[in-house]
Amino acid sequence: MIEWNKHSLLDLRELNKEEIEMVLETAKSLKEVSLREVKKVPALRGKTVVLLFFESSTRTRTSFELAAKRLSADTINIAVNNSAMSKGESVLDTARNLEAMNVDMIVVRHACAGVPNLLAQNLKTSIVNAGDGCREHPTQALLDLFTIKEKLGRIEGLKVGIVGDILHSRVARSNIMGFTKLGAEVTVCGPSTLMPPGIESTGVKVTYNVLELIEQCDVLMVLRIQQERQRDKYLPSIREYARMFGINKEKLRHAKKDILIMHPGPTNRGVELSAEVADGEYSVILDQVANGLAIRMAVLYLLLGTHGKAPAGE
Amino acid sequence: MSLWIKNAIIVNADKISRKPQDIFIEAGFIKKITASSDTPQTLSKGGAVNSIDAQGKLVMPGFIDMHVHLRQPGREDKETIETGSRAAAKGGFTTVMCMPNTNPVIDNGMIVKAILDEAQRVGLVNVIPIGAITRGQKNEELSDMFELKEAGCRALSDDGKSVVNSQLMRLAMEYARMAEVLLIEHCQDPNLSGCGVMNEGRTSTLLGLKGDPGVSETVIVARDIELAHYLNTRIHLAHISLKRSVELIRFAKSQGIRVTAEAAPHHFTLTEEAHESFDTNTKVNPPLRTKEDVEAIKEALKDGTIDCIATDHAPHTEEDKEADFDHAPFGMIGLETAVGLVITELVDPKIISWAQMVERMSAAPARITGLCHKGEISEGKEADITVIDPHREWEVRRQDFVSKSKNSPFIGRTLKGCVEATICQGRVVYQREGVPGL
Amino acid sequence: MNPPIKIMDKESMRRALMRIAHEILEKNKGVEDLCVIGIRTRGAVLAERIQGYIKQIEGLDVPVGVLDITLYRDDLTLVATQPVIHETLIHFDITNKRVILVDDVLFTGRTIRAALDALIDFGRPATIQLAVLMDRGHRELPIRADYVGKNIPTSLDQDVQVILGETDQQEDEVVIQNKHKV
Numbered sequence: 062m063i064e065w066n067k068h069s070l071l072d073l074r075e076l077n078k079e080e081i082e083m084v085l086e087t088a089k090s091l092k093e094v095s096l097r098e099v100k101k102v103p104a105l106r107g108k109t110v111v112l113l114f115f116e117s118s119t120r121t122r123t124s125f126e127l128a129a130k131r132l133s134a135d136t137i138n139i140a141v142n143n144s145a146m147s148k149g150e151s152v153l154d155t156a157r158n159l160e161a162m163n164v165d166m167i168v169v170r171h172a173c174a175g176v177p178n179l180l181a182q183n184l185k186t187s188i189v190n191a192g193d194g195c196r197e198h199p200t201q202a203l204l205d206l207f208t209i210k211e212k213l214g215r216i217e218g219l220k221v222g223i224v225g226d227i228l229h230s231r232v233a234r235s236n237i238m239g240f241t242k243l244g245a246e247v248t249v250c251g252p253s254t255l256m257p258p259g260i261e262s263t264g265v266k267v268t269y270n271v272l273e274l275i276e277q278c279d280v281l282m283v284l285r286i287q288q289e290r291q292r293d294k295y296l297p298s299i300r301e302y303a304r305m306f307g308i309n310k311e312k313l314r315h316a317k318k319d320i321l322i323m324h325p326g327p328t329n330r331g332v333e334l335s336a337e338v339a340d341g342e343y344s345v346i347l348d349q350v351a352n353g354l355a356i357r358m359a360v361l362y363l364l365l366g367t368h369g370k371a372p373a374g375e
Numbered sequence: 376m377s378l379w380i381k382n383a384i385i386v387n388a389d390k391i392s393r394k395p396q397d398i399f400i401e402a403g404f405i406k407k408i409t410a411s412s413d414t415p416q417t418l419s420k421g422g423a424v425n426s427i428d429a430q431g432k433l434v435m436p437g438f439i440d441m442h443v444h445l446r447q448p449g450r451e452d453k454e455t456i457e458t459g460s461r462a463a464a465k466g467g468f469t470t471v472m473c474m475p476n477t478n479p480v481i482d483n484g485m486i487v488k489a490i491l492d493e494a495q496r497v498g499l500v501n502v503i504p505i506g507a508i509t510r511g512q513k514n515e516e517l518s519d520m521f522e523l524k525e526a527g528c529r530a531l532s533d534d535g536k537s538v539v540n541s542q543l544m545r546l547a548m549e550y551a552r553m554a555e556v557l558l559i560e561h562c563q564d565p566n567l568s569g570c571g572v573m574n575e576g577r578t579s580t581l582l583g584l585k586g587d588p589g590v591s592e593t594v595i596v597a598r599d600i601e602l603a604h605y606l607n608t609r610i611h612l613a614h615i616s617l618k619r620s621v622e623l624i625r626f627a628k629s630q631g632i633r634v635t636a637e638a639a640p641h642h643f644t645l646t647e648e649a650h651e652s653f654d655t656n657t658k659v660n661p662p663l664r665t666k667e668d669v670e671a672i673k674e675a676l677k678d679g680t681i682d683c684i685a686t687d688h689a690p691h692t693e694e695d696k697e698a699d700f701d702h703a704p705f706g707m708i709g710l711e712t713a714v715g716l717v718i719t720e721l722v723d724p725k726i727i728s729w730a731q732m733v734e735r736m737s738a739a740p741a742r743i744t745g746l747c748h749k750g751e752i753s754e755g756k757e758a759d760i761t762v763i764d765p766h767r768e769w770e771v772r773r774q775d776f777v778s779k780s781k782n783s784p785f786i787g788r789t790l791k792g793c794v795e796a797t798i799c800q801g802r803v804v805y806q807r808e809g810v811p812g813l
Numbered sequence: 814m815n816p817p818i819k820i821m822d823k824e825s826m827r828r829a830l831m832r833i834a835h836e837i838l839e840k841n842k843g844v845e846d847l848c849v850i851g852i853r854t855r856g857a858v859l860a861e862r863i864q865g866y867i868k869q870i871e872g873l874d875v876p877v878g879v880l881d882i883t884l885y886r887d888d889l890t891l892v893a894t895q896p897v898i899h900e901t902l903i904h905f906d907i908t909n910k911r912v913i914l915v916d917d918v919l920f921t922g923r924t925i926r927a928a929l930d931a932l933i934d935f936g937r938p939a940t941i942q943l944a945v946l947m948d949r950g951h952r953e954l955p956i957r958a959d960y961v962g963k964n965i966p967t968s969l970d971q972d973v974q975v976i977l978g979e980t981d982q983q984e985d986e987v988v989i990q991n992k993h994k995v
Contacts, residue, residue, distance in 0.1 A: 074581070078556055151694075151697055151698050151699075152698070152699055153697050153698075171699065172701075173699035173700060173701040174583035174584045174653075174655030174700060174701070175582065175583075175700045176699045177652045178652070179653055179699060179700075182652075182653075187515065191569065192605070193583065194583050194584070194701070195583040195584075195585075196582060196583025196584070197583065231583060234580075234581075234583060257574055257579075257580040257586075258577070258579075258580060258586065258588075259576050259577030259578075259579075259580045260580055262580075262581075263575045263580070263581065310780055
């Protein structure tokens with residue numbers, strides 16, 4: 062296996078195939094730790110991980126926190142309400158203050174794309190992107206890859222469909238990066254107003270016909286649709302969205318027998334995904350959650366090993 | 376006071392002197408130009424006059440920047456008339472026109488006068504305020520255009536945003552025609568540009584940044600061209616950034632519509648890919664576009680579809696620029712890098728000639744704004760002169776900027792061609808360290 | 814660099830492991846509650862073999878597991894890049910079991926310390942006994958083996974390499990070699 066030399070995880074765009082596979086392999090070994098009676102190993106004893114969340118999040122933050130704790134790292138939670146953030150202190154100021162206290166890693170989520178990069182360029186601390194605006198959510202894509210590999214044994218050659226608000230989805234972008242690097246064929250599907258311009262240049266196909274998509278794909282990734290999209294006029298109504306793009310049993314009638322239905326959560330049941338399907342035989346939504354923990358343990362373990370190194374390329 | 380520029384190869388928009396010339400300046404005007412060989416011996420032995428030896432240099436009419444932000448009044452932490460004047464002089468500009476989006480907005484004669492007084496006190500370059508088209512740049516009612524003109528404005532603009540309301544723009548153009556003052560439009564439909572922070576397209580999709588589609592610029596370009604045609608008046612379009620805009624302007628000009636346009640150096644040197652590093656110093660409005668657009672802007676500067684080069688010098692503090700990409704303010708400084716970029720990217724690759732450089736940076740802006748004593752080196756004209764070393768290479772360094780702000784994405788770049796001396800109204804207002812003379 | 818010296822061949826390795834299997838059965842009076850856990854990578858192979866010999870002798874299967882001690886290493890903060898983690902496979906409860914911990918070479922004792930910590934996290938065994946193929950001395954911790962294939966005095970600038978068919982695609986042997994000197 063290759064040697065890991067990344068100090069921060071900013072996006073899947075910067076990872077190559079071998080590095081992605083290394084995270085997946087490491088996660089596979091680490092998954093067992095959570096099944097033990099004593100769910101804790103001393104690997105990251107004495108390390109401090111700060112969870113700096115400028116956007117609210119329950120599952121991602123909990124997942125990172127548990128991952129850190131299972132590896133014996135200390136964690137600190139800082140939830141910053143963006144609107145309440147005083148104008149005087151920038152995100153970089155906040156992070157610099159944390160670094161002054163010698164923390165080893167900052168896991169950051171922010172509503173603006175590129176904030177993890179801004180921190181990584183200016184700090185020596187390891188930075189993990191836990192979601193930046195509409196750009197990337199690398200650990201989500203890694204856990205999705207892991208789940209598919211676990212269930213289907215491979216990524217290469219699979220047909221993957223991503224349905225929903227592609228324009229605003231960091232999950233979609235990270236997954237497109239990950240899947241295409243590992244040799245899957247990705248098709249994105251959603252309302253034309255929520256399809257980002259030039260998305261084809263990332264190597265994906267675009268369709269507006271969800272039934273056609275369902276028929277051919279091995280994996281169907283359903284994205285969360287935000288209620289605000291109606292207010293922002295991207296959609297005539299959420300009701301019409303559900304009718305056209307919502308995944309239900311009826312639409313899945315033409316699906317392959319062993320199709321996997323995935324969702325990054327939290328689901329709007331009855332909107333993008335019917336309850337039947339979310340809890341049904343094809344759904345691997347809870348596996349995704351379980352695997353998220355293993356993936357984040359792997360990321361923490363790998364990144365915190367390359368201690369004291371300056372960020373690559375700086 | 377008199378000044379003598381020796382051995383000058385004079386570059387005018389229409390002519391380059393074949394043999395070295397000597398330029399004699401008195402009381403702020405060019406009094407006499409003679410072939411250097413004809414200069415009386417008594418003078419060349421050194422007399423009472425100050426002299427600059429321009430041997431091996433190009434001597435051009437002082438550059439005129441129709442589009443700068445000097446931030447005073449309101450944001451003196453970013454730039455002042457004094458620091459901006461110094462940056463202009465260092466960049467070879469003898470005249471700068473400062474945009475009215477200050478606090479308070481330049482929308483009445485008092486503020487115009489205050490700026491002119493301060494520029495006078497600083498006494499480096501000509502500073503000509505641009506007044507607002509609408510009071511407070513609020514897009515609601517016209518500003519008092521006659522008052523602004525009398526106070527010293529030659530042009531009006533709501534720069535930073537378009538006059539969105541088409542009826543209001545129509546009235547502004549009609550009224551400005553009567554007041555004989557130029558209108559400069561910032562072309563951007565705010566409903567289309569939304570919260571966009573970069574050009575909408577493949578790269579914005581990849582970077583997850585909100586896109587401002589090019590069409591937000593072109594719809595206003597097209598509208599203003601149509602208004603100018605309908606009202607039989609003229610309009611100047613600021614910082615054109617798109618191939619489509621260039622095509623619209625080219626068409627308008629072919630129809631005889633009186634439209635003029637400018638382009639900023641960053642729009643013919645950088646593409647949207649500069650945002651890949653999330654460097655907020657690359658964040659500008661209108662945004663950096665694609666390679667195709669950059670090529671079209673260069674072509675337009677070559678064929679004259681775009682009349683002039685203006686920097687859109689927009690200083691911002693490091694604190695403000697250190698924000699995330701969404702929240703960092705738009706703009707980059709440009710006065711001190713413009714000449715280097717124009718020579719490196721346009722003249723050196725032979726896209727435009729030296730004479731065309733003078734046309735785009737001095738003669739055209741003088742003509743567009745009615746500065747009839749500027750834009751040319753000839754006897755009787757104002758003695759605004761820039762001396763260029765066409766070969767000298769230099770690195771853009773943060774610490775070398777005299778502007779109060781340092782927000783330049785060009786830091787670290789090596790540029791060819793540099794300003795040796797700047798003379799404004801017969802006075803040397805800038806001379807590069809190590810240049811002999813005086 | 815001197816050529817490697819062979820200190821154990823395939824046949825003597827088989828005899829040593831068979832003897833260890835006998836000793837384990839003798840000391841524990843049979844296979845009741847017995848399990849064998851090998852430390853990755855070569856300890857795991859040796860554990861499989863010992864389990865095989867026990868079956869040959871007693872005709873009974875004892876559970877066998879594999880332990881990856883990477884996450885318990887005490888030098889994680891010292892290495893430049895994180896060592897690769899492999900799966901730990903212990904599919905049985907070790908509480909109240911007699912655990913035979915198997916490794917190829919006993920040296921400083923630090924690996925065994927990590928393994929003991931890991932095992933304690935899996936449960937509370939009745940006893941943990943240590944079986945190693947080679948004991949080369951130089952202990953840095955108070956640890957000793959219960960079953961030793963061969964004691965071999967070494968110097969610190971030597972490497973002891975256990976080569977096994979399963980992992981190295983080469984006939985079983987143990988060699989001793991001087992380390993590369995710069």
